[in-house]
Amino acid sequence: MEHRAQVKTFTEGKILLPLVRFALPVLAALFLQAMYGAVDLMIVGQFTDAASVSAHVSAVTTGSQIMITLTNLVASFAMGATILLGQQIGRGQAQKGGETIGACIVLFAVIGLVFTVLLVPGAGVIAGIMHAPAEAFELTTAYVRICGAGMLVIIAYNLIGSIFRGIGDSITPLITVAIACVCNIAGDLLLVAGFHMGTIGAAIATVGAQAISVVISFFLMRRRMRRNEMPFTLAKEQIRFQGDIIARITRLGLPIATQDLLVGISFLIIQAIVNALGVVPSAGIGVAEKVCAFIMLVPSAFMQSMSAFVAQNAGAGRFDRAEKALRYGILLSLAVGIGMFYLSFFHGTELALLFAKDMDVAAAGADYLKAYAIDCMLTPIFFCFIGFFNGIGMTRFVMAQGIISAFCVRVPVSFLMSKRVPVSLFEIGLATPFSSTLQIIMGLVCLYYVKRKVKRTGVF
Numbered sequence: 001m002e003h004r005a006q007v008k009t010f011t012e013g014k015i016l017l018p019l020v021r022f023a024l025p026v027l028a029a030l031f032l033q034a035m036y037g038a039v040d041l042m043i044v045g046q047f048t049d050a051a052s053v054s055a056h057v058s059a060v061t062t063g064s065q066i067m068i069t070l071t072n073l074v075a076s077f078a079m080g081a082t083i084l085l086g087q088q089i090g091r092g093q094a095q096k097g098g099e100t101i102g103a104c105i106v107l108f109a110v111i112g113l114v115f116t117v118l119l120v121p122g123a124g125v126i127a128g129i130m131h132a133p134a135e136a137f138e139l140t141t142a143y144v145r146i147c148g149a150g151m152l153v154i155i156a157y158n159l160i161g162s163i164f165r166g167i168g169d170s171i172t173p174l175i176t177v178a179i180a181c182v183c184n185i186a187g188d189l190l191l192v193a194g195f196h197m198g199t200i201g202a203a204i205a206t207v208g209a210q211a212i213s214v215v216i217s218f219f220l221m222r223r224r225m226r227r228n229e230m231p232f233t234l235a236k237e238q239i240r241f242q243g244d245i246i247a248r249i250t251r252l253g254l255p256i257a258t259q260d261l262l263v264g265i266s267f268l269i270i271q272a273i274v275n276a277l278g279v280v281p282s283a284g285i286g287v288a289e290k291v292c293a294f295i296m297l298v299p300s301a302f303m304q305s306m307s308a309f310v311a312q313n314a315g316a317g318r319f320d321r322a323e324k325a326l327r328y329g330i331l332l333s334l335a336v337g338i339g340m341f342y343l344s345f346f347h348g349t350e351l352a353l354l355f356a357k358d359m360d361v362a363a364a365g366a367d368y369l370k371a372y373a374i375d376c377m378l379t380p381i382f383f384c385f386i387g388f389f390n391g392i393g394m395t396r397f398v399m400a401q402g403i404i405s406a407f408c409v410r411v412p413v414s415f416l417m418s419k420r421v422p423v424s425l426f427e428i429g430l431a432t433p434f435s436s437t438l439q440i441i442m443g444l445v446c447l448y449y450v451k452r453k454v455k456r457t458g459v460f
Helices: 016-047 053-090 094-129 134-149 151-166 171-194 198-226 243-275 279-295 297-316 319-346 348-352 359-375 379-391 395-418 425-429 431-457
Strands: none
Touching: 016 053, 016 171, 016 198, 016 279, 016 297, 016 319, 053 094, 053 134, 053 151, 053 198, 053 243, 053 279, 053 297, 053 379, 053 395, 094 134, 094 151, 094 243, 134 151, 134 198, 134 279, 151 171, 151 198, 151 297, 171 198, 243 279, 243 395, 243 425, 279 297, 279 319, 279 348, 279 359, 279 425, 297 319, 297 379, 319 348, 319 359, 319 379, 319 431, 348 359, 359 425, 359 431, 379 395, 379 431, 395 425, 395 431, 425 431
């Protein structure tokens, strides 16, 4: 039977409008994803008694930072599937998608089991490594343990989005995130605001919402396959260990995952450095990070969209279109970044108060946000570079630049600034724009190298 596949091909026609149309649902999905994480902190901050609000906010902050690091690791590794599917479509090989996805299911199921085994019994050790404040230690441990028990669900949730983006569909991931967001808000209101379960209720709501989203997403995908609305079919016999496909996904995804893991670790180190300063700075930096999840949405959307768009053009050998997409992405996201600079630098306190009613916590968060405001004008550039280089398969370079900027700039600068007296979260936060500047320089150098190679050989 002939497939009526719903695949978006980016290798012909206009560039700007298709890129924007693809990026908008990605942006909406990222917004809902940010809401997903922010709601936990917002509701815990607003509906916990005043005496323990800082402890609960600190616990959710530290616990969610740990889980975000692991989730980003999985999502980054799944980018290998996104790139592979995109390149297959660019080469006209979309029918191979079933084999690719079948191998992904096996691979990521194993990863999920490993994480579960490590996180559930090791939650207390991890909270200790993170220097969770004494008042928040047990709550942090509980948050990590509950989320760790749901790692298979969390991994399935992120893998589904990567698969659909790989075939040029950014609408279905938006639907799955919307489902999870609504369920998470309902769960938080019930468990945290209603039953006063605090941090534990937030963790249960997080895992439960993603579980509901995965079940619904599975049935959506299955129905579309039965209607021949996908560019591939997925048979039971394809869900098996396929060494060659797993090796290709690993070659593409492992460098991205390694980079994101180590960059995430660098932020965990910063969190641990600030945790050692006390519960208020710990809660303040957590509030600031939730705000940052929103102010960095547009660059993040273009980074993900760039990977899918460029991957198809890489498969088709269209460097000219890939480079133009890079320029459009930088210009559009930079225009938004200037606005985000103004909001976060001059109105940081108001933004922080959305997530915490404690003025001391809000003031600490606003201080940290001023440094992130500078990064608002740098992130649009190097995020688009990352999406571009991932799309053309240069994932090892992406890994290298991320690691170098994190451990040669971000962590050392944060540590040195934390030793200054008096301690300033603004000065600690300056480590991020410093590292972003280095990443931009490395991206420009690499782009120059790629352009020379394409001009000389015609291949990229």
